Amino acid sequence: MNGYLLAGGVLALAVSAIHIIAGHFDPVRPLLTSSMADVPKRTMHAVWHMVSVDLVATALTLLALAWWEPTGTALVAALTAARYAAYAVVFFVIATRVPGRASVFSLPQWILLAPIAILAGLGA
Known part of the structure; x- marks a missing residue:
């Protein structure tokens, strides 16, 4: 059992739940009621769901790697770490x-994504 990947997978599951639950109320609901044109609005809605799928899939991947440690675990964990690091950098x-003094905290998602990258990297 790889403890780093287990911790990263559990944290990734929590982040997935936060994204799905809080994201529905904060960015998605206002998006869907906005006056934005229908095609870009539906495209953004689909992208939000695609991110939901990706977050859950990578969480389950980390948990499976932690539990079974199959051949290729290091590579998949390293690629997952790189992906979460890239997500964190984009948000940061x-x-x-x-604008504002605490601007890096206006989109705090990077604070949740970076530890998953670190844990997956340590577990690789």
Whole structure:
């Protein structure tokens, strides 16, 4: 049993739940009631669901790797770590573009994504 991957998988499941539950109320509901044109609105809605699928799938992947440690675990864990690190960087960089003193905390998703990248990387 790989403890780092187990911890990363559990945290990734929690992040998935936060994304699905809180995301429905914060960005998705206002998006769907906005005056944005229908095609971009539906595209953004679909992308939100695609991210939901990706978050759950990678959480389950980390848990499976932790439990069974099959051949290729190090590679898959390293690629998952890189993906979560990239997600964290994207949120951090975009947050720095928000005006105000605490702009990096205006989009705090990077705070949840970075530890998953670190745990997956340590478990690789």
